[in-house]
Amino acid sequence: MKKKLLTSVLLSAVILSQGVALVNVKADSTDDKIAAQNSKIDSLTNQQKAAQAQVDEIQKQVSAIQKQQEVLQAENEKLNAESAKLTAEIEELSKNIVARNESLANQARSTQTSGTATSYINTIINSASITEAISRVAAMSEIVSANNKMLEQQKEDKEKIAEKQVANNEAINTVIANQQKTCRRCSKR
Numbered sequence: 052m053k054k055k056l057l058t059s060v061l062l063s064a065v066i067l068s069q070g071v072a073l074v075n076v077k078a079d080s081t082d083d084k085i086a087a088q089n090s091k092i093d094s095l096t097n098q099q100k101a102a103q104a105q106v107d108e109i110q111k112q113v114s115a116i117q118k119q120q121e122v123l124q125a126e127n128e129k130l131n132a133e134s135a136k137l138t139a140e141i142e143e144l145s146k147n148i149v150a151r152n153e154s155l156a157n158q159a160r161s162t163q164t165s166g167t168a169t170s171y172i173n174t175i176i177n178s179a180s181i182t183e184a185i186s187r188v189a190a191m192s193e194i195v196s197a198n199n200k201m202l203e204q205q206k207e208d209k210e211k212i213a214e215k216q217v218a219n220n221e222a223i224n225t226v227i228a229n230q231q232k233t234c235r236r237c238s239k240r
Contacts, residue, residue, distance in 0.1 A: 137219040
């Protein structure tokens with residue numbers, strides 16, 4: 052019986068020692084798997100952080116483009132309003148020029164057909180008194196002065212039209228350039 056007991060104990064010791072070795076091997080392989088999974092998790096976390104940083108950067112760019120687009124849109128609206136105002140002013144000045152041209156043409160025709168230069172002299176000579184002659188000369192002087200003012204106004208209005216047309220063209224060109232900038236940015240998205 053002692054022999055059986057000793058054999059049993061030895062056999063148990065051998066079996067248990069191999070079982071412990073299997074548990075160590077199994078524990079080592081499980082630790083390796085956990086470490087590998089942790090490494091994968093860390094790698095994926097880093098990739099996620101990098102992707103989020105890219106998303107944040109792109110979002111900043113989109114926000115900046117949207118703000119710039121809003122600024123350009125506001126500028127376009129302002130320029131369109133300015134262009135409409137300039138167009139209305141140009142039309143008004145053109146109407147004034149046409150009306151003055153007609154008036155000046157009528158006066159020129161009247162002067163040529165009625166011999167106004169001799170009529171001025173006759174008016175002065177036929178005056179009953181010096182006071183009347185001075186009054187008539189003053190009246191004729193006012194007419195000539197008014198005609199000169201009309202010509203001067205005509206010249207100023209033509210210059211204003213030219214300036215306003217240049218300003219209007221600049222406004223229109225700026226609107227077109229802004230729209231092209233906006234379209235280029237939209238197509239890049």
